[in-house]
Amino acid sequence: MDEQYIKKLQEATLDFSVEEFLQKMYQEFGSGLVLVTGFGASGVVIIDMVARLKLPITIVSVDTGRLxxxxxxxxxxxxxxxxxxxxxxxxxxxxxxxxxxxxxxxSFRKGLKDRKECCRVRKVLPLKRILSGYKAWISGVRKDQSVTRLGANRLELDIQRGRIVKCNPLVNWTEKQVWEYIKKFDVPFNSLYENGFKSIGCAPCTRAVREGEDIRGGRWWWEDASQKECGIHGYCEISKQDKP
Incomplete structure (x- = not known):
């Protein structure tokens, strides 16, 4: 895959609804498309959509051993x-x-380098093994989740994992839209959300969000907000930004 391919596909799907976008991605990649989820709010919305559309997309998740x-x-x-x-x-x-x-x-509490090493061993490398046989993957990334994701786009070129396509169907959705969908369609969600959590990862690295913090404020709360990525979403080459 290259940037030109991503650009053409992005332009072709610019006005697509999320459901239309998912259908197009399956038409484009077929069994080469996989849905990767950590079962966050965005992830369960996408799972529900895939089920409603009857798309036979494989769903995978990384179990870090500390969930x-x-x-x-x-x-x-x-x-x-x-x-x-x-x-x-x-x-x-x-x-x-x-x-x-x-x-x-x-070890993840000793410093940023050690924390990222833990994430690399428990999350990044397992995901790389998952994606080795696929052409494209779906994630639940949204721009409003944190400052580190403001530049995310609906389609990206994932250079870190062999230049495959990364699809972010809900990239322009807000937290409000996500929860409206969950309530409307009675989608199962993590009960920790009812206790002040807004982003959920490994148990030792996740707490409830405090007033004034962004959605990912409860993740690695001892670190600067600009560093709050495990590495799964931190190394994608961003294609031309979506038009409004």
Whole structure:
């Protein structure tokens, strides 16, 4: 894939609704398209849309080994409601053992470099293994989630993972739109959202959001807001920005 291809595809889908966009992505990539989710609010909306559109898209998730119990409960609810078996990808056991052996269970609290190394072992590398056989992947990234995502677009070229296409169907949606959809269609969601959480990752690195913080304020709260990415969404080459 190259930038010119992304640009043409983006222009062709510029006025598409989210549902039309998802249908087009499946038409374009077929079985080469995969939905990657951490079961956040945006992710469950996309799962519901895919189910309603009857698109046979594979759904995968990275189980870091440190997810909250509430996330596993949500996985079961998703599978019960939609009949879709979510494929889980786990970190390499030897890589995790090496990291913990060298730096301890809470190495991510020692500094940004150590935190990103933990994310790399537990999240980034497992995702890279997932995507190695695909042409395109779907994520729940939205611009309003944090300052690090303001430049995100509906279609991006993911250079880090072999120049495949990254699709962000809800990139221009707001938090309000997401929750309106969840309520309208009775979409299962993580119960932690009812306790002040707005972005949910690994249990030790996630807390409820405080007044004045952005949506991802409860993630790695000891770090500067400009650094709050695990690496999954931090290395994409952004194509020409969507027109309003």
């Amino acid at each position: 909250p119990e509430e996330t596993y409960t949500l996985m079961e609810k998703i599978q019960e409601k939609y009949g879709k078996i979510v494929q889980l990808q786990f970190p390499d056991r030897e890589e995790v053992q090496s990291l913990v052996g060298r730096k301890g269970v809470f």
